[in-house]
Amino acid sequence: MSFRYSSLTRAGKIFYRRFFPVPKSPYTIGEVKDICAVNLVPPETLINFFKNCLKKLKEIKGEEVGDYFEFGVFNGSSIGSMYLARNELGLGSMRLFGFDAFQGLPPGSEKEDAGVYKTGFYTCSFEKMQQCLSRRNVNPDDITWIKGWYNETLTDDTIKKFSLKKIGVVFIDCDTYSSSKSVLDFLKPLITGPVIICFDDWKLYDLDVKGEGEYRSFNEFLENNSQFKAEEIKSYNRKSKSFLVTSIKV
C-alpha cells in the first residue's frame, strides 16, 4: 500500500496551492535572538494533539501505550509538549526518547529534496535545548537523549542498550528524505503493535507533490514492507501528516 497521489490529485493540489500555499517553516537561518522562544508548532496545538494520540492508543492497547520516540529535537519544543501531555494524562511509565545530533541538518542536505534544505538549519546545542525545556517546566533529565548523527546512532546496539521494544508515538521531524528513511528503517523491527507515526514536514515546500522528503520515504517504506498497514488520522496542522500503523504479522 502507499499514500502516493494520483496524477489528478497531484494536479489538483498544485492548482489549489497557487492560491492557498502551504505555510513555510517559521524558522530562518538568520539570527534568532531567543532560540527558546521559537515554536515551530504552537505548544498548545501539539499538547492537545498528543493527548488525543495517547487516548486513542489507550483505547486500543490499554495503559501500556508504549514509548515516545522523537527524531529531530532542535530546541525541545515538540518533545516538551509530549512530556506535558504525558504528565497531564498520568502516563508516567511511558518513556520519552529524543534522537538528535544537535548540530542542525546534516552535511549534504542541500543535495536532496529539490535543494530546499541547507546544512545547519535548526542548529541548537544540547545545553541550550535543556535550558529551553527547563523554562517550560520540563525536566530534561526525565527524557533519554540519544545524541549523534542517525547513521551512527540508529543501530541494533541502541535498541539493546535502551531495551527499545514498545513504541506508542513516533514524531519524525528530521526533515530530509535520507534522514527520515534511516528512521523508518530503524523502526521496522520495533513496529509490532499499533503505533502512531507523525511526519511534521510532509507538505513543507510542496515536497509531497514533488515526490520527495517524508512523502517519499514513507511511501517507499510501505511499498517495500507489505507487512505494515497504515491508516491516516487527523494531524495537528496542514503541513504534517499522521498515521496509525500496524503490523499484520503479529
Ligand SMILES: C[S@@+](CC[C@H](N)C(=O)[O-])C[C@H]1O[C@@H](n2cnc3c(N)ncnc32)[C@H](O)[C@@H]1O
Ligand atoms: C526541524 S528540527 C526539529 C524541530 C523540533 N521537533 C521542534 O518541533 O521544535 C530538525 C532537527 O533534526 C535534527 N536532524 C536532522 N537530521 C539529522 C540526522 N541525520 N541525525 C541527527 N539529527 C538530525 C537536526 O539537528 C534538528 O535539530
